[in-house]
Amino acid sequence: VQLVESGGGSVQPGGSLTLSCTISTTPAPGYCVGWFRQGPGQGREGVAAIYTGDKSTYYADSVKGRFTVSQDSRKNTVYLQMNSLKPEVTAMYYCAADFGCRAYAGSWWLSRFDYNYWGQGTQVTVS
DSSP: EEEEEEEEEOOOOTOOOOEEEEEEOEEEESSSSEEEEEEOOOOEEEEEETTTTTTEEEEOTTTTEEEEEEEEGGTTTTEEESSSSSSGGGGEEEEETTTTTOOOOSSSGGGGGGEEEEEEOOEEEEO
16 A cells, blocks of 8 residues: 655645645545644644545644545545645645544544554645
């Protein structure tokens, strides 16, 4: 299983970016894909996740109303649309897959320890 992120870049405050995460193979019809970020000198934190079985979502409080996670099942791709970007969200963004996740939303979807497969990351810089 391989995950490949794309869509990162530099943007001015208030701008928008959409990240993509393409998954090479999906052994289960329902699984979780999470988006995580890691700023300089910081730990990796979960920001959003989606369960592909019913496309339910879960967000960290810090991004609610500004970030939207979605999926195109035909393309095996999950997106993270980020609006109203602020400098403090500058970080490396990673997507990850958990094929054994619980099917109902909760904070556990943002726990990096539950995810087995990770992408290489894509840099987002807001300045």
